Structures are given as structure tokens and as C-alpha cells.
Amino acid sequence: MTENPTPSPDTLFIKAMPVIFVFFWSTGFxxxxxxxxxxxxxxxxAVRFGICVLLMIPVVLLTRTHWPARGIDYVHISIGGLLMHGGYLGFVFLSISLGTPAGISSLITGIQPLIVAALAGLLLNENVTLQKWIGLLLGLAGVFLVVFDKLSVGEGTLFGMGLSFVALLSIAAATLYQKKFCANMNIKSGNLIQFAAAAVYFLLMSLLFETGDITWSGELVFALAWLTIVLSLGAMTLLYLLLRRGAAANVSSLFYLTPPCTAVVAYFLFDETLGILALIGMGIAVLGVALVNYRFKKTGNI
Structure with a gap:
């Protein structure tokens, strides 16, 4: 009788990558x-990505990492980084700073698989079936219910929620751009290039529109350390590895799992709650995700 071979640590890590990514990503909010x-x-x-650059420089130099061979590759990698970090993170942070609950910002930006799956058929020649379109529409309906449930929270928060939608468009564009133009970039040197582009961008934005004042506290130091090491270095590396291994629409479907994870953590840390209408909307969105992913599994694309 032949025993099943024990999976290697590499195989186990590859299988665990989506779960680890979802958890890491959900904690960003x-x-x-x-x-x-x-x-x-x-x-x-600006501080976060400045630290990322300082941490990545010795890693790239000591490991003799290969740099992009063509000048245009530097441009593509930088644009991908500005869309992912500058556009997505920039507008998420602005949104939350204006009072948008972390769970709501996570839910709004978490519907980016709808946009990616729709555009992937046109831009990346990925198959978009009728079942998938039904799932996309259900997801949109679910998000509308969640947002509608928060329409009475006030003008400032509504504007903040609008910024979360801008962040949504940015991360969708970043995912498609990264898959099309940066899929083969070296993870270490590519990350360093993108971190540097983001650090310069946020430094300029800070100098132009903010005072630069910082009130140092244990919470801020912990948040900086977590977002720098776990999110920027850990989650972003996992995202690019996942994009390299799978279709853009497939990988993007993982983002549907981040709002529930964020909502659970936000409930315990910040006492953030969702109303009945918002919970129904989340359930409808999850149903849409199930329809989208069922087709993926059935055709063997995952």
C-alpha cells in the first residue's frame, strides 16, 4: 500500500498564500x-514608505538582485507602484482620516474584483461568462446596500466614502496594470522601485498639503511597524506572487474576503458595527463572489 507523500513546506506555503494574504491585507485598514x-x-x-525603502536597499544589495533590463520597465514598475500605493493607499488613508469606518472603507475597496473581472476580459483576454456577470451585479448590489445604510452619517463621512471609491478604481487599475506590464518583475528590486516612487509621491503631497506634525505614541509606532513590515513587505510580496501564478480576476476575488475580516477586527478594537441593511448587503456580495468563483473552480482556473 502506497502512502501519500507528505507535502513539502514549499507546497504548504503556496497553498496557504491566499489565506495569509487575506489576513494581512485586512489588517491594513x-x-x-x-x-x-x-x-x-x-x-x-511618506514615513511608512521611507522606512520601506531603507529596509529594502540592503536586502537588494546584499542578495545581488537583478534590476530591470530596460528603461521602460522602470517606468511600468513605477506606474504600477503609484497606482497601488499612491492612488489606492493614499485615498484609503484620506477616507479613514475623514471619519469613514475602517470596515466600510474595506468593503468599498473590496469590490475591486467586480471591476477587474469585467475589464480582464477586454484587456487580458480572460473569460467572463454570464454566470460571472450575474455575480458581478450581485456584488455591486450588495455594496450599494452597505453604502445606502450609511447615508445618514453626515457630509464629511460621505465625502470620505467617495474617496474610498476613488481608491477602489485605483487598486483595480493597479491590479490590471501589474498583471499586464509587471508580472515578470523581480519581486525585490521591483518592490524597491515602487516603494521609492511612493515615498517621493507622498513626501511631495505631505509638503504641499499638510503640516508634517507627528504626535509619537505607542499606537502610532505599532501601526507604522505593522503596516511597513506586514503590509508593505509581506502582503504586497504575496500579492505579486499570486498575480504571477494566476489570472488577475482570480487573484482579485481574494479581496472579497477582506471586508469580513476587517469588520471582525474593527468590532473588537473600535466597536464598529454594521446595520441590518449593511449585513444583508454583505451577504448579497458574498453570494455574488460565490457565483464568480464557482465558474473559476469548474473550469480549473484556480
Whole structure:
């Protein structure tokens, strides 16, 4: 009788990558919520990515990492980084700083698989079936219910929620751009290039629109350390590895799992709650995700 071979650590890690990514990514909204009372959003991100650059430089130099061979590759990698970090993170942090609950910002930006799956068929030649379109529409309906449930929270928060939608468009564009133009970039040197581009961008935004004042606290130091090491270095590396291994629409479907994870953590840390209508909306969105992912599994694309 032949025994099943024990999976290697590499195989186990590959299988665990989506779960680890979802958990890491969902905590990003919590880190922003924790740190922003002590620092302005653009200054926060300028410090964060400045630290990322300082941490990555010795890693790239000591490991003799290969750099992009063509000048255009530097441009593509930088644009991908500005869309992912500058656009997505910048508007998420602005949104939360204006009072948008972390769970709501996570839910709004978490519907980016709808946009990616729709555009992937046109831009990346990925198959978009009728079943998938039904799932996309259900997801949109679910998010509308969640947002509608919060329409009475006030003008400032509504504007903040609008910024979360801008962040949604940015991360969708970043995912498609990264898959099309940066899928083969070296993870270490590519990350360093993108971190440097983001650090310069946020530094300029901070100098132009903010005071640069920082109130140092244990919460801010923890948030900076967590977002720098776990999110920027850990989650972003996992995202690029996942994009390299799978279709953009497939990988993007993981983002549907981050709002529930964020909502659970935000409930315990910040006492954030969702109303009945919002919970129904989340359930409808999850149903849409199930329809989208069922087709993926059935055709063997995952």
C-alpha cells in the first residue's frame, strides 16, 4: 500500500498564500485607523514608505538582485507602484482620516474584483461568462446596500466614502496594470522601485498639503511597524506572487474576503458595527463572489 507523500513546506506555503494574504491585507485598514489620530495621512504614508525603502536597499544589495533590463520597465514598475500605493493607499488613508469606518472603507475597496473581472476580459483576454456577470451585479448590489445604510452619517463621512471609491478604481487599475506590464518583475528590486516612487509621491503631497506634525505614541509606532513590515513587505510580496501564478480576476476575488475580516477586527478594537441593511448587503456580495468563483473552480482556473 502506497502512502501519500507528505507535502513539502514549499507546497504548504503556496497553498496557504491566499489565506495569509487575506489576513494581512485586512489588517491594513485597522493600522490606518489606529495611527491616523496621531499623524496626517500623507505624512503617515511618506514615513511608512521611507522606512520601506531603507529596509529594502540592503536586502537588494546584499542578495545581488537583478534590476530591470530596460528603461521602460522602470517606468511600468513605477506606474504600477503609484497606482497601488499612491492612488489606492493614499485615498484609503484620506477616507479613514475623514471619519469613514475602517470596515466600510474595506468593503468599498473590496469590490475591486467586480471591476477587474469585467475589464480582464477586454484587456487580458480572460473569460467572463454570464454566470460571472450575474455575480458581478450581485456584488455591486450588495455594496450599494452597505453604502445606502450609511447615508445618514453626515457630509464629511460621505465625502470620505467617495474617496474610498476613488481608491477602489485605483487598486483595480493597479491590479490590471501589474498583471499586464509587471508580472515578470523581480519581486525585490521591483518592490524597491515602487516603494521609492511612493515615498517621493507622498513626501511631495505631505509638503504641499499638510503640516508634517507627528504626535509619537505607542499606537502610532505599532501601526507604522505593522503596516511597513506586514503590509508593505509581506502582503504586497504575496500579492505579486499570486498575480504571477494566476489570472488577475482570480487573484482579485481574494479581496472579497477582506471586508469580513476587517469588520471582525474593527468590532473588537473600535466597536464598529454594521446595520441590518449593511449585513444583508454583505451577504448579497458574498453570494455574488460565490457565483464568480464557482465558474473559476469548474473550469480549473484556480
Amino acid at each position: 485597522i493600522g490606518a485607523k489606529m495611527g491616523l489620530p496621531y499623524i496626517e495621512p500623507m505624512t503617515f504614508l
